Structures are given as C-alpha cells and as structure tokens.
Amino acid sequence: MNKKINKIAVLTSGGDSPGMNAAIRAVVRNAAYSGLTCDGVYRGFQGLIENEFVELGPRDVKNTINRGGTFLKSARSKDFMNKEGRLKAFKNLKARHIDALVVIGGDGTFTGASVFSKEFDMPIIGIPGTIDNDINGTDYTIGYDTALNTVVEAIDKIRDTASSHDRLFLIEVMGRDAGDIALNSGIGAGAEEILIPEENLGIDRLIESLEKSRKTGKSSSIVVVSEGDQIGKNITNVAESIQENLPEYEVKVTVLGHIQRGGSPSCFDRVLASRLGVGAVDALLEGKSNIMVGIEHKKIVHVPFETAINIKKILDIDLIRVADIVSS
Numbered sequence: 001m002n003k004k005i006n007k008i009a010v011l012t013s014g015g016d017s018p019g020m021n022a023a024i025r026a027v028v029r030n031a032a033y034s035g036l037t038c039d040g041v042y043r044g045f046q047g048l049i050e051n052e053f054v055e056l057g058p059r060d061v062k063n064t065i066n067r068g069g070t071f072l073k074s075a076r077s078k079d080f081m082n083k084e085g086r087l088k089a090f091k092n093l094k095a096r097h098i099d100a101l102v103v104i105g106g107d108g109t110f111t112g113a114s115v116f117s118k119e120f121d122m123p124i125i126g127i128p129g130t131i132d133n134d135i136n137g138t139d140y141t142i143g144y145d146t147a148l149n150t151v152v153e154a155i156d157k158i159r160d161t162a163s164s165h166d167r168l169f170l171i172e173v174m175g176r177d178a179g180d181i182a183l184n185s186g187i188g189a190g191a192e193e194i195l196i197p198e199e200n201l202g203i204d205r206l207i208e209s210l211e212k213s214r215k216t217g218k219s220s221s222i223v224v225v226s227e228g229d230q231i232g233k234n235i236t237n238v239a240e241s242i243q244e245n246l247p248e249y250e251v252k253v254t255v256l257g258h259i260q261r262g263g264s265p266s267c268f269d270r271v272l273a274s275r276l277g278v279g280a281v282d283a284l285l286e287g288k289s290n291i292m293v294g295i296e297h298k299k300i301v302h303v304p305f306e307t308a309i310n311i312k313k314i315l316d317i318d319l320i321r322v323a324d325i326v327s328s
Helices: 020-033 044-049 083-095 107-120 144-165 180-189 203-215 235-245 257-261 267-285 305-310 317-326
Strands: 007-012 037-041 053-056 100-105 124-128 167-173 193-195 221-226 250-255 291-296 299-304
Touching: 007 020, 007 044, 020 037, 020 100, 020 267, 037 044, 044 083, 044 107, 083 107, 100 107, 100 267, 107 124, 107 305, 124 267, 124 305, 144 167, 144 180, 144 221, 144 250, 144 257, 144 267, 167 180, 167 235, 180 193, 180 221, 180 317, 193 203, 203 221, 203 235, 235 250, 267 291, 267 299, 291 305, 299 305
Parallel strands: 007 037, 007 100, 100 124, 124 291, 167 221, 167 250, 193 221
Antiparallel strands: 037 053, 291 299
C-alpha cells in the first residue's frame, strides 16, 4: 500500500483524554511541514459519515497544546459498525480527495479503523489516546500521566479528611479492565491497599490487612479501587463488607469519575502527544498503514492494529510487590 499521499484527515474517537489536542496539533503541523494538506473531522467516525470536515492549517491549531479534551470532539458511532455507514464515510473521504487517515483513540477506535482500512484499502495510522494506559505495544498512552496526577492530587486532599476524622476511604478510579491508574496512583499517594482487576485480593484478605493496619496504629486508611476490581459487585458492596466486619472504622466512598479525564495535559503528555502526532504522519509518508504508533523505551515504534487490540497489555508485576512492601 504505497499510494502517493497529498491530503490526510485526523479525528478523535472514543473517550477523550488530556493531550488529544496536542496530538491533533502535531499531526496538522507535520502535514504542513511535509507538504501535505489536512482536514479535521468533527465527532470521530460519526463525523466521517455525516461529512463534518474542516480544513486545518498550522495557525488553526495554535493555543491548543495546553487544552484538555479534544476540540474536534468525540463520539461513539453505531453507524460506523455497519458496512453501509462505512461506505458512506469512504465516499465522503474520496469526495474531499483525502488519501489517508490518522485516528486518535483506544482499542475500539483501532478496531473500527482496522476494518475500514482493509475494507477500502485506505491507509490509516492510529495514535493511542486513553487515560487507562491499556493499549498493548506502547509504554504510555496519551492522557495517562495527566490522569495519574489528577488522581494523586485528589487522594492527597481526601487523606487530609481521613486523618482528621479517623476514617477509612475507598476511592474508585477509572480502569474497567486495567489497573494501571489504581496501582500507580495508589503507590504515589501512599494507599494502604490497592484493588485492581488483574489481582483478586479477596474480601477476607482485604479485611485482614486493614485490621492489621489498625492494630499497628493506623487510625485512618486509604484504599484505591479500580472500577474493574473483582472483589465485590461494586465499590459500595466492598464498603458494606468492610463496615460489617470492622465496625470500628467509619467507611466512606469517593468515586472520582470523569474528573480523571479532564484538565490541562501534563508536560509529559504534551511531549508524548507531539512525538506520536509527528510519528503518525511520518509513518504514512513511509507507506505504513493499519498500524499504531507507540513508544517503547523512549523510541517510536510501529505496532499492527491486531497486536494493539487483541493482545492484553501485561501489568508490571514488580509494582504490585512494591505496593505490598511500602503500604505495610
């Protein structure tokens, strides 16, 4: 697939993450630097279907690197799951003489992009943008670092109240299938326990650990819970079990929710997004397609969509050991 590329389009899809605007900016500016023209697509794949395009040049993306969210907006498109919807999207791309696509998002975005690329022989490069850091083939995804900083800051503030009132706080963070946010923020914020989908601690061991902590003089505790943890049906269910078994604790629940997705991106995420945005356009000019640009050991890598989507990213087991040691 070595088609000559003169014009590209960029879109964001799925959940937003801090740094997406920085990635769009880098794509647009490298396109201009490389002699290409670039369109932005509003509302992801749905925008492709509904013909929501806008021309973007270097000055159109000024003052965006520091903004959270995505100025191109995002959406989940049921229409794109159907062949009829994808055909309409392809016709709209061809009508605007667009030769290739850059898509920014997570595994759902890459799944749709992979199908579309193969179906219509359209060169597509993916950029991993998700706070969960759950995409295989890249050390970091755009937005993850900012989300971690947001979570740690929130936990630090909650700990002030926990200490003042001798309370036990269960704090739920995002991560339906991956515990990266919970594990790293838990270590960074000094949590007494961290519950993640990858490791089923079990309610009995959790209660035993909290009881041991209290006996050693801890009058307040922080437990960070990934939303995908397997101990209870939900975080409220876990809280009720603790309260029933350890009535001496006053148990409180805080769900951080979508606050984790918002805010101005950290310097790390701005730099990461800039590198991946430039790398995506470079990959298209090298004739690459149906791949994600990621970063491993500080180097840009090209990862087939199938590898990024279908192989589960392995959690750093050593961090679990670190968490056990430093929380004792």
